[in-house]
Amino acid sequence: MSQAVSTYEGWFVYHDFRKIDWNKWKSIHPSKREQMMQELLDTIREWSSVENNRKGSFGQYAVLGHKADLLFVHLRPTIDELNEVKLQFDKLDFADVTSTPYSFTSVVELSSYTIPPGTDPFSDPAFRERLEPILPKTQYVCFYPMNKRRLGDDNWYMLSVEERRKMMKSHGMIGRSYAGRVRQIITGAIGFDDWEWGVSLFSDDPLTFKKLVTEMRFDEVSARFGEFGPFYVGCRLTSDGLNALLSDNIK
Numbered sequence: 001m002s003q004a005v006s007t008y009e010g011w012f013v014y015h016d017f018r019k020i021d022w023n024k025w026k027s028i029h030p031s032k033r034e035q036m037m038q039e040l041l042d043t044i045r046e047w048s049s050v051e052n053n054r055k056g057s058f059g060q061y062a063v064l065g066h067k068a069d070l071l072f073v074h075l076r077p078t079i080d081e082l083n084e085v086k087l088q089f090d091k092l093d094f095a096d097v098t099s100t101p102y103s104f105t106s107v108v109e110l111s112s113y114t115i116p117p118g119t120d121p122f123s124d125p126a127f128r129e130r131l132e133p134i135l136p137k138t139q140y141v142c143f144y145p146m147n148k149r150r151l152g153d154d155n156w157y158m159l160s161v162e163e164r165r166k167m168m169k170s171h172g173m174i175g176r177s178y179a180g181r182v183r184q185i186i187t188g189a190i191g192f193d194d195w196e197w198g199v200s201l202f203s204d205d206p207l208t209f210k211k212l213v214t215e216m217r218f219d220e221v222s223a224r225f226g227e228f229g230p231f232y233v234g235c236r237l238t239s240d241g242l243n244a245l246l247s248d249n250i251k
């Protein structure tokens with residue numbers, strides 16, 4: 001049996017993808033719609049306020065393509081709080097005009113591959129900030145789930161820790177060459193969801209997602225072991241932006 005990697009966990013994360021039933025939304029009387037919007041915006045204000053005292057983070061995005069219309073990302077210290085925000089949304093009248101085509105439950109994770117043995121990462125404030133990250137306020141987000149392959153000779157979980165560390169070092173070097181252009185939050189989902197990790201990328205230039213993901217595809221750890229789920233790309237929404245998205249579409 002090969003040695004399991006030790007991991008460090010931070011805030012729990014809930015990616016909540018929502019699709020809007022536009023016909024239903026548009027058929028609602030304008031004054032009722034206004035009331036539903038206000039209720040939604042009040043809830044979002046409450047969710048966003050967790051960042052003020054570092055009790056979590058929140059982001060909302062307009063999602064391109066047919067897979068979803070909105071993405072709400074919640075980071076909280078406990079999974080119970082994530083459950084609460086999920087139920088809080090589901091109890092809003094606005095929830096009745098949405099469905100959930102996809103969701104992802106995970107926890108911010110750092111693995112020990114690149115941490116020198118003997119160091120106490122928790123004594124490092126920068127490390128803590130990576131485990132309990134405030135979502136970057138970039139204009140664009142990219143999210144996808146992924147696994148490490150377990151197939152014949154390409155079984156990540158049968159490799160020695162040294163082989164895995166070597167590949168993760170190369171992976172990290174590629175990632176670092178994108179410093180300042182993209183930020184990543186890697187969340188572990190083993191035991192929580194259908195994929196092993198969630199990859200959330202943040203950038204002000206959507207092309208950077210394509211360049212980075214392409215470059216990583218040619219790197220051994222992704223080329224041999226990466227298995228990927230659906231990709232989602234979105235534009236960050238302010239409350240005004242969400243208001244406009246829901247209002248401007250009413251014809």
Ligand code: VOV
Nearest residue numbers: 110111113114172175176184186197199213216217222226
């Ligand atoms: C944007 C840049 C970037 C940077 C700097 C970066 C660096 C690093 C480092 C240093 C480490 C190891 C220590 C740790 O921090 O855990 C990781 C870890 C990880 N990564 Fe990464 N990654 C990036 C980006 C980045 C991307 C774009 C992807 C998706 C891969 C692709 O092909 O689409 C990814 C995946 C992961 C995963 C799934 C893990 C956990 C693997 C495990 O087996 O545990 N990652 N990553």
